[in-house]
Amino acid sequence: MKTETTIQGLNAALASARLARKTIGFVPTMGNLHEGHLSLVREAKKLCDVVVVSIFVNPIQFGPNEDYDNYPRTLEADSHLLADVGCDLLFAPTVQQMYGDHVRKTSVVVSGITDLLCGQSRPGHFDGVATVVTKLFNIVQPNTAFFGQKDWQQLEVIRAMTRDLNLPLDIVGVPIARAEDGLALSSRNGYLTEQQRQQAPVIYQSLLAAKQSLQSGEDLSVVLQNIRDTLQQAGFEIDYVEAYTPHLQSVQQFNQDIMLFVAAKLGQPRLIDNLLVKYIPN
């Protein structure tokens, strides 16, 4: 596996693949890789000739009181994991390489679906994501890019942006990778104390219970309140527990496929998860 830290180096490393018209698969990450990221890389390897992974902790998607400075940076360990799973090229640029010395004037702004869920609790976050992903797409010029379904809203934002801006690539969403006890894998899980780590699977358990209740005919608002109660009793500080359609339109009741979304803090770390609940008419 090659590692490049500059755009020029990346272009040189990809030149022969581009010339040979090999398909390029791209997995943008912020590093501190876990099995969730690796599943994206494996999916990319299945569908593309050459797989590029980027590791870049993007300052402009963090709020002023968020964990940008402390976000785990583990480039050497990440590099080994990527080599093992067959990544061809690691792109690990500096902030200077990505944003230069000039004042950035341009943002990619996705509206509507960014006003809710994580967009409400993290103002500016999705502008930062959409902007850096557009930049990375233009730098890497992949045929296909891969994103985890754990960040479902992010995936919807990227899909909307790709369609609206006619970005010449396909977006693939990859199912959430979970620990054996059901906890959705996340770099932020590393912040959990041992005790918190044992409590954390309650999120997924409450989502599974909610799904069963909904499919047994329980009212949506009751089911959402049950999740909230369960999480609060388990010591979570709830950010949101909500239901939307898969494309993030409002829903009042369970009369179509819906997604349940949770974000909650357990001590410092903020965890998110989601679950699709299929509507099966009688």
Add this chain to the structure above:
Amino acid sequence: MKTETTIQGLNAALASARLARKTIGFVPTMGNLHEGHLSLVREAKKLCDVVVVSIFVNPIQFGPNEDYDNYPRTLEADSHLLADVGCDLLFAPTVQQMYGDHVRKTSVVVSGITDLLCGQSRPGHFDGVATVVTKLFNIVQPNTAFFGQKDWQQLEVIRAMTRDLNLPLDIVGVPIARAEDGLALSSRNGYLTEQQRQQAPVIYQSLLAAKQSLQSGEDLSVVLQNIRDTLQQAGFEIDYVEAYTPHLQSVQQFNQDIMLFVAAKLGQPRLIDNLLVKYIPN
């Protein structure tokens, strides 16, 4: 010259050029072509193997009280002019083809340099320009794109956007084409009555006079006021008469290269022009 009205058709028409790695030059326009546009096409032909011109009157860059509905649409005449000057491919999509049936969620927003000059009098205009140009760049995927210096602020917006989003192409600015009497060529000149058309060159004359005054040591604020007085006496309704650096930073006095910018209405039509004034230290 081929004409394509769909993205799919455009891609098919460009496939062999792309495969042969020919360089693609791109001139985005709103049609109603004049010698100014044709000079962009000629410049593109000099620098690139294949030249694509788009004609698309972009609804999202017009304000609610602007001339979108009445903007001159002269596709057949434009098509002849382009063929004569050696354009290889005309891309003339419908609004439906560019924006589809879904609600557009994504905008490309350039801040700072869009708050002044035309950005102040036409709120939202440059978001509409930046968004459609990003879309067109992603559709055509040119090596080089060509813009007129008459819309100097637009050119700066496109340059900032291209740099900030790492768009993989070069931007070339082409000098203003002028009528023999100095009037900057513009599709909106067609709105002028014969009498207004005779008055219109006063804009360029006042800019030339201002340049001479500045280089003779006259104070910048006095020179700008002289332009305003001249235009008002000639029957113009002034939108702005201002000076900035070529990269649109503020200037208080003439102690570096500056640009003079004018926007003024003569009856209905709003005309713009600009002039670089080189600073030559004693």
